[in-house]
Amino acid sequence: MKKIITLIVALSVTPMAFGQEYNPENIIKYRQDFMQGVKSHNNDIKAIVNGAVPFNSHLGMHLSALEQMFDKIGGLFPEGSDFGDTKAKDAVWDNPQKFKDTVNKSKQALATFKQVAEKGDMKATQMAFKQFGRGSCGSCHKSFKKKD
Numbered sequence: 006m007k008k009i010i011t012l013i014v015a016l017s018v019t020p021m022a023f024g025q026e027y028n029p030e031n032i033i034k035y036r037q038d039f040m041q042g043v044k045s046h047n048n049d050i051k052a053i054v055n056g057a058v059p060f061n062s063h064l065g066m067h068l069s070a071l072e073q074m075f076d077k078i079g080g081l082f083p084e085g086s087d088f089g090d091t092k093a094k095d096a097v098w099d100n101p102q103k104f105k106d107t108v109n110k111s112k113q114a115l116a117t118f119k120q121v122a123e124k125g126d127m128k129a130t131q132m133a134f135k136q137f138g139r140g141s142c143g144s145c146h147k148s149f150k151k152k153d
Contacts, residue, residue: 027110029086036081037091039074046071047142054127054134061127075112075141078103092151107145114140 027028046067053067087098097104114137121133 030089031084032081032086033089033091036086036093039077039081041072043074043078044141046074047138050134054131056127057096064122064130068115068122071115072112075108075115078111079108092153094149094151097149104149107148111141111145 049060049065050060050064050071053060053064082093082097082104084098087095117140118121118130118133118137122130124130
């Protein structure tokens with residue numbers, strides 16, 4: 006009985022329980038802003054790793070932020086958000102397992118990069134950053150993002 010009551014309470018506080026549907030255009034805009042945040046962290050990491058800025062102590066913060074963001078990427082592409090002003094290819098929705106697998110590979114590439122960066126060897130970190138770029142963002146964009 007407690008489980009049923011818990012379920013009823015949980016469902017009653019969700020937007021769908023009140024009949025609210027989310028506008029897919031708002032979801033697309035949120036996704037684009039979210040991915041811009043990912044890009045910004047990547048650009049900051051690049052600046053640090055390449056020695057363009059003196060903020061080496063910020064590297065871990067950016068990597069941690071990307072870890073958290075990468076955990077959410079898969080949920081940013083719900084059914085019905087595959088139209089309009091979006092650079093996402095139909096393959097995201099047509100082949101969801103491949104998309105999920107690619108996101109998981111990106112997360113692994115980030116974890117590997119983070120392990121190298123935590124050792125503090127900037128030359129090794131530079132090499133790991135290049136591999137991360139190819140193994141995460143690059144591979145996902147190749148299959149799932151329209152070119153600019």
